[in-house]
Amino acid sequence: MLAMLIRPLRALWLALLVTLLLAACASTPLQPVALTPGASTRAELADTPFFPDDSHFCGPAALATSLSAVGLAITPAQLVGQVFLPGREGTLQIEMLSGARRQGAVAMVIPGTLTALKQEIDAGHPVVVLQNLGLSWAPSWHYAVVVGYDLERELLLLRSGPMRRQEMTLRTFGHTWQRSQYWAFVALPPGRLPASVAEPDATRALVAFERNAKPAAAVTAYRAALQRWPHNATLAMGLGNALYGAGDLPAAAQVFRDAAVTHRLAAAYNNLARILLQQGHVAEARQAAARGLVLAGPLHATLLDTLRDIEAISQPGS
Amino acid sequence: MRRGVFCFLILHEEHIMKRFQRTLALVVCCSMLNLSLLQSAHAVMVSTEEVARLAVTGAPDPGHARLAAVLARDNVRSEMERLGIDPASAQERVAALTDEEAASLADQIDKAPAGGIIGAILLVFFVLLVTDILGLTKVFPFTRSVR
Numbered sequence: 001m002l003a004m005l006i007r008p009l010r011a012l013w014l015a016l017l018v019t020l021l022l023a024a025c026a027s028t029p030l031q032p033v034a035l036t037p038g039a040s041t042r043a044e045l046a047d048t049p050f051f052p053d054d055s056h057f058c059g060p061a062a063l064a065t066s067l068s069a070v071g072l073a074i075t076p077a078q079l080v081g082q083v084f085l086p087g088r089e090g091t092l093q094i095e096m097l098s099g100a101r102r103q104g105a106v107a108m109v110i111p112g113t114l115t116a117l118k119q120e121i122d123a124g125h126p127v128v129v130l131q132n133l134g135l136s137w138a139p140s141w142h143y144a145v146v147v148g149y150d151l152e153r154e155l156l157l158l159r160s161g162p163m164r165r166q167e168m169t170l171r172t173f174g175h176t177w178q179r180s181q182y183w184a185f186v187a188l189p190p191g192r193l194p195a196s197v198a199e200p201d202a203t204r205a206l207v208a209f210e211r212n213a214k215p216a217a218a219v220t221a222y223r224a225a226l227q228r229w230p231h232n233a234t235l236a237m238g239l240g241n242a243l244y245g246a247g248d249l250p251a252a253a254q255v256f257r258d259a260a261v262t263h264r265l266a267a268a269y270n271n272l273a274r275i276l277l278q279q280g281h282v283a284e285a286r287q288a289a290a291r292g293l294v295l296a297g298p299l300h301a302t303l304l305d306t307l308r309d310i311e312a313i314s315q316p317g318s
Numbered sequence: 319m320r321r322g323v324f325c326f327l328i329l330h331e332e333h334i335m336k337r338f339q340r341t342l343a344l345v346v347c348c349s350m351l352n353l354s355l356l357q358s359a360h361a362v363m364v365s366t367e368e369v370a371r372l373a374v375t376g377a378p379d380p381g382h383a384r385l386a387a388v389l390a391r392d393n394v395r396s397e398m399e400r401l402g403i404d405p406a407s408a409q410e411r412v413a414a415l416t417d418e419e420a421a422s423l424a425d426q427i428d429k430a431p432a433g434g435i436i437g438a439i440l441l442v443f444f445v446l447l448v449t450d451i452l453g454l455t456k457v458f459p460f461t462r463s464v465r
């Protein structure tokens with residue numbers, strides 16, 4: 001009898017203690033938005049679809065919301081088998097990104113700042129965010145979609161779980177978002193880029209996209225990224241490989257030729273040599289492979305293989 | 319007469335079996351051929367993933383191979399069954415990852431946060447209700463935070 005009385009009391013004491021501790025350490029709020037003069041203080045992507053969810057399917061629901069909003073119509077039910085872990089009653093972050101790719105979208109992680117969220121909303125892109133609605137030691141992970149902001153009232157607008165239009169104060173949102181290390185991503189059709197994405201994140205996302213995408217879609221995606229970051233060697237290689245995959249050998253060769261010269265990349269020389277060989281330009285292929293071999297480094301064996309194949313073709317029957 | 323019918327049945331069955339075996343052999347041959355073609359096509363061109371990996375680490379890191387090894391372990395397989403993942407869909411899901419992601423998944427499959435509201439025990443309920451009211455958390459949609 002006594003134990004029954006003590007237990008809830010102890011729980012309350014603990015609750016009080018933890019609350020005090022939290023109040024003490026919860027002092028790293030979100031950086032405020034850097035507003036340029038004349039910038040809007042309010043925006044809402046009101047047309048963003050809504051898939052209510054009352055259980056553990058916030059991952060598929062958030063992903064379906066973000067994909068449908070940019071013209072890739074899909075329902076959460078169709079995504080459950082691809083991104084949901086029944087035993088964990090949830091969805092891993094990695095699978096949110098790969099799930100978007102499997103639907104033909106490019107999913108890019110964006111910087112975890114309010115400024116980035118605002119930039120994306122201003123560009124018309126809903127943002128999927130991971131929140132820990134609970135505490136670090138008693139997590140309650142949740143995916144929601146940011147669809148708007150009202151900086152005068154210090155509010156964010158979200159499609160979240162069963163709520164079509166959740167108004168959350170920036171302060172509360174900051175706390176819940178901080179516990180996921182400010183994780184957020186934007187999914188868009190190939191050829192479009194998030195406004196706020198950083199070059200390394202975009203590159204990583206596009207290389208991942210190429211892996212399962214149709215070559216033509218990968219070509220579109222790489223071209224758009226190269227317009228923003230024309231000096232990125234990995235993106236150039238990706239464009240070359242995607243063009244090769246699409247069967248456009250002359251265009252692929254040109255891209256590899258440019259990348260080889262600009263970036264002094266052994267991989268570009270190797271792939272150029274392979275295409276030239278395939279086109280029957282043996283002498284040029286040998287020249288490209290030889291230049292690549294000088295720069296090869298870890299690709300030494302690959303370029304030796306290419307040279308060997310070139311010699312085998314140039315001396316038939318020997 | 320009856321024996322004749324029986325014989326015919328056996329012969330017929332043998333015939334079916336042979337055809338089945340032949341078809342099976344053909345399918346296996348085709349798939350192996352396909353696999354070897356794919357591999358050789360991969361071997362000649364340097365993939366973008368390899369370029370990206372070399373750019374970041376300077377050395378190859380076969381993440382998919384590591385993940386496949388992790389997923390093939392008996393304890394992991396039984397764990398996946400417990401988590402309700404169908405092996406065929408698991409393979410598809412793994413194929414959709416990059417090498418980098420596969421490597422990190424191999425490291426973190428049990429550590430990465432999974433979304434979805436987790437059922438709260440009584441103590442947690444109390445704490446969260448209080449912290450919700452203070453605006454530090456947002457578990458219960460009916461709380462209004464005080465500022």
